[in-house]
Each structure stands twice: as C-alpha cells, then as structure tokens.
Amino acid sequence: MPWYAWLIIILALGSIVGSLLLLRDSATKLPLSAEQLKRIKERNIEQNARDARDD
Template identity: 50%
Template sequence: MPLIGWIFILLAAGMVIGSLLLLRDSANRMPIDKERMKRIKARQAELEAQEKQRENK
C-alpha cells in the first residue's frame, strides 16, 4: 500500500479514537436541577404504584 493510504488509515483511526475520547469526557456533564429531579422521582413512584395495582388485579 502506498504511503498516502497509511496516512489516511492513521488519520481515520485518530479521528475515531479522538471522537470516542471526547464523547467519554462529556458523557456526565448533564446536571439536573433539584425541581426536575423531584418531578422525576414522583413520576417514578407513581408508575411503580400503578404497576403494583395492575399486579394485584
């Protein structure tokens, strides 16, 4: 394979690895405020109560 082919392969591999590292670093940067977390937990409790009611029927 000519030299230009190896350069393209190395560039492509570098871009893939760089993108994966960037994705990993930014994966946990989504803070949820307290009000939204409270609504999420309330909704989850409501759904669990509905599931229990369906199981008991």
C-alpha cells in the first residue's frame, strides 16, 4: 500500500479516537435530587422483577 494510503488511515483513526476522547471529557453527570434517585431505583426494581417474571 502506498504511503499516502497509510497516512489517510492514520488520520481517520486519529480523528475517531480524538472525537471519542473529547466526548468523554465533555460528558457531565446529571444532578439528581434524592427523590428522583429514589424513583429511579424503584423503577429499576420493578423492571427487574418484570424481566425475571418474563424469562
């Protein structure tokens, strides 16, 4: 393969990795209240029970 094909492949992979790192660094956690966390945990328990019952 010619050198410029390798260069294009390296640039494409670098672009993908760079954008994934940028996305990871810019991600922030969602500030949730205690009530919201409680509701989420209750829904997870209910969904796990439904999944166990369906299997």
